[in-house]
Amino acid sequence: MGHAPLPDSGFFEDWAARLRQAAERPVVGILLRGSHARRAATAHSDVDLDVLVGGAPYAARRAYLAESAGQVTHVSVAARDVRSWVHRLGEPADWAFGLPVTAPARLLWADPQWRPRIDLPVLCQPAEPPRLEEMIATLGKAAAARAANDRLGVRLAVADLARLCPSVLRPANPSVRVHSRREAFAAALELPVAPPGYRADMLLCLGLRPGATGQLWAAAVRLVAGTLPLIRPYAEEIAEAAGADLAAALVDGRLDRYVAQLARPAGPAPRPSAPPPGRERSAVPAPRAGELLTVPVPDPPVTGVPSDPNEQPAPARPSRLDPAIAAQLRRTADGLVAAVVRAHDSGEVLMVAWMDDEALHRTLTTGRATYWSRSRREYWVKGATSGHHQYVRSVALDCDGDALLVTVDQVGAACHTGHRTCFFTELPVTTPEAR
16 A cells, blocks of 8 residues: 655745745744654654744744645644744753754755854754752652552653653763654663663653553662662762752762662651760761661862873863863863864854863763863853853864864853953054064
8 A cells, every 4th residue: 555645845845935925024044844854754744844033032833734736744833033943952852851862954945144043954952961850859759649549640750750760861871862752762761871670660660561550669769779879970960950969969878868768668757866965966867777878989189280291181070072082182280171162153253161071072962062160160051051052063173182173153142241252352452663
């Protein structure tokens, strides 16, 4: 039995022209997304179009059933002002299980002035930060539902927990980018660094394998308890998303004890015992006999001059950077390399910042410019708080290996003062008269 033919290029061009004429605002670009842009469409696939308009914030969705050559096609149109559309590219995709997305796109039409900014062969969205706090809170919701004998509540909570788990495990795993929801699901199930029985427990919690309520609860506990030791080396990244206290609890064992507490059968809470005379109660309860306590081991110093003057300083912090790239870097004594940032559209130098190996790895694999703050001693993603995002077009290493040239699409101001570039203060230059 044959399938109906797919829409040809003329179909897309006709719809682009029709949408330009019918738009409520001046259109600056129209892009084809989804399975047709990926060249993976079937006769049953929708046609997904993004219509970008100028002016103030705007969002609208329209749906059409278009009949062509005896075939009815569902056309889904998302209209949005172009600045909000660019801003959304800086947010994680809600269907990707926390993984970064690289989705092909095809520009059907663009205003010449906007074409350099929106003619993107792929639309990149970053990974979610590790949502450890949400995963722990969701396990608590499942525990409360279990104590109340709320079977549906348990199933809903553990399904949410399973969807969060890949984002929490992501720092411990090799970087992977996905193009579609199906790819994201497959990648989420096949993470190489995962708790024992991870795939089976994920399928059970997501409701894709049959199981009793007690089996789902046990699978959820295994997922969380097994994830904690795997992400403990990445507490610094956890701190960026969830705060320093939860990251410290991950390192010192409090989080393990909390998960064990949730996993115990519900019963009356034990009465707290009074501290011995002359001793104040600790802010963090000491473990009871037989409990494991994780003692944090401090990292070796990351600053200072190497003992061998001919030896290159080691990377400052644990990193997933490709060793072949890391071998080409010449770092400062603090393990840093200067990053000169320029605008893709104008070539204008915007700012200078610092990267260590891990910041460079994140920049290369997420498409978002990521730096190391020497003052705050932490990583920062440009635009994460200000909204002035930098979407990376290319990164080049200079001949000496001690500087990077990062070419970006800059949203808004690059400088914290609100200027487009940090180099806005002109200094007087006196040139001796030619003799």
